[in-house]
Amino acid sequence: MQTTFTPEQLADPSTARCNEILRSCVHCGFCTATCPTYQVLGDELDSPRGRIYLIKDMLEAGRPADEKTVKHIDRCLSCLACMTTCPSGVHYMHLVDHARAHIEETYKRPLMDRVLRWTLAKILPYPKRFRVALLGAKIGRPLARFMPDPRLKAMLEMAPKHIPPVSRNDDAQVFPAIGPRKMRVALMTGCAQRALNTDINDATIRLLRRLGCDVVIAKGQGCCGALTHHMGKLGESHSAAAKNIAVWAAEMDGDGLDAVVINTSGCGTTVKDYGHMFRNETLAKDAARVSAVAMDVSEVLMKLDLPEGAAKGLRVAYHAACSLQHGQQIKTHPKTLLKRAGFEVVEPSDSHLCCGSAGTYNLMQPEISGQLKARKVKTLEAKTPDVISAGNIGCMMQIGSATKVPVVHTVELLDWATGGPKPAALDV
Numbered sequence: 001m002q003t004t005f006t007p008e009q010l011a012d013p014s015t016a017r018c019n020e021i022l023r024s025c026v027h028c029g030f031c032t033a034t035c036p037t038y039q040v041l042g043d044e045l046d047s048p049r050g051r052i053y054l055i056k057d058m059l060e061a062g063r064p065a066d067e068k069t070v071k072h073i074d075r076c077l078s079c080l081a082c083m084t085t086c087p088s089g090v091h092y093m094h095l096v097d098h099a100r101a102h103i104e105e106t107y108k109r110p111l112m113d114r115v116l117r118w119t120l121a122k123i124l125p126y127p128k129r130f131r132v133a134l135l136g137a138k139i140g141r142p143l144a145r146f147m148p149d150p151r152l153k154a155m156l157e158m159a160p161k162h163i164p165p166v167s168r169n170d171d172a173q174v175f176p177a178i179g180p181r182k183m184r185v186a187l188m189t190g191c192a193q194r195a196l197n198t199d200i201n202d203a204t205i206r207l208l209r210r211l212g213c214d215v216v217i218a219k220g221q222g223c224c225g226a227l228t229h230h231m232g233k234l235g236e237s238h239s240a241a242a243k244n245i246a247v248w249a250a251e252m253d254g255d256g257l258d259a260v261v262i263n264t265s266g267c268g269t270t271v272k273d274y275g276h277m278f279r280n281e282t283l284a285k286d287a288a289r290v291s292a293v294a295m296d297v298s299e300v301l302m303k304l305d306l307p308e309g310a311a312k313g314l315r316v317a318y319h320a321a322c323s324l325q326h327g328q329q330i331k332t333h334p335k336t337l338l339k340r341a342g343f344e345v346v347e348p349s350d351s352h353l354c355c356g357s358a359g360t361y362n363l364m365q366p367e368i369s370g371q372l373k374a375r376k377v378k379t380l381e382a383k384t385p386d387v388i389s390a391g392n393i394g395c396m397m398q399i400g401s402a403t404k405v406p407v408v409h410t411v412e413l414l415d416w417a418t419g420g421p422k423p424a425a426l427d428v
Contacts, residue, residue: 029049185300260290318335355399
């Protein structure tokens with residue numbers, strides 16, 4: 001694709017990066033075949049190729065974002081299926097992230113949009129605040145049908161029936177390996193996950209310890225920054241990321257780390273991109289170091305000796321989170337581990353398509369998200385599973401809200417298979 005950025009525009013590193021990405025696009029349209037929003041809406045501007053044209057026009061002209069551009073960029077899930085499909089290696093993620101930052105800087109949204117986005121940015125990344133909000137949403141849930149804005153309704157309906165108590169395992173501490181130590185790892189405890197489902201971190205800690213890992217819960221870590229990053233709020237996202245970089249770099253310089261383990265794949269995609277996010281800042285070196293050792297929990301487990309288990313007689317439908325299969329290109333590890341542990345693993349048709357969760361997407365675009373959720377649940381249930389397994393809390397909440405089949409994290413099943421407790425969801 002030809003571009004016409006001026007030398008002055010290209011002096012900005014972010015614009016220069018966008019120029020590289022735009023020039024790599026050859027208009028082939030392969031991306032439209034795997035774009036969930038294009039399949040649902042049928043609008044070229046709601047495909048990656050269409051959005052690329054809109055972004056190019058906006059950035060080259062150096063103009064503020066307009067309503068049309070904002071509408072179609074907001075509809076993007078950032079599922080990154082287009083990056084998996086693209087034969088030219090177009091790095092759509094960096095392009096759309098910059099476009100969102102430009103929108104946040106230059107476009108004044110309607111008042112309700114600003115209020116909702118501000119509220120999400122100030123609550124979701126903070127577990128204590130999020131717990132209070134979930135309690136409020138739980139109380140207000142019966143009033144959801146009276147909400148005039150479907151986004152408010154979605155926010156009330158997202159509250160789980162049960163809000164788990166705080167897990168003290170998320171406090172700063174070190175859990176020693178059981179038996180000979182093979183690795184020393186830091187576990188990212190996350191933010192929303194700590195409020196929505198404490199079983200995931202608890203199971204991860206037990207499993208890693210059992211397989212020979214010292215597990216460090218580093219003091220001062222917090223939200224990875226993904227939620228605000230995808231809203232274009234770079235100040236907030238970089239501030240959150242910088243805290244994590246400082247904390248984990250200090251651990252690396254202290255007793256050392258073999259990995260920063262992440263069990264929420266949406267966070268993993270962002271942490272692995274810290275090196276790019278901070279490439280022109282003073283934290284560049286430490287950010288690159290952290291990104292280099294960041295691993296999804298399935299990657300770490302593949303390095304350890306997960307025992308081979310007898311057949312469990314349990315049929316597991318594996319849901320591949322977009323941030324894992326497209327964002328991190330991890331496609332086989334979770335299935336390999338589940339099979340090794342003794343589970344029968346099945347996959348739904350069109351497993352490459354998004355479930356519609358996508359961070360805050362299910363709250364900000366509930367109609368499109370709902371259509372994607374219904375399709376995903378239908379394909380999963382068609383496999384008649386005993387349980388659905390996923391590696392991302394957002395996907396688990398999204399799918400779990402529309403099916404009676406238990407939904408658990410992959411590590412919960414692997415923990416159970418190797419001596420841990422049965423996942424609570426299977427007892428319901």
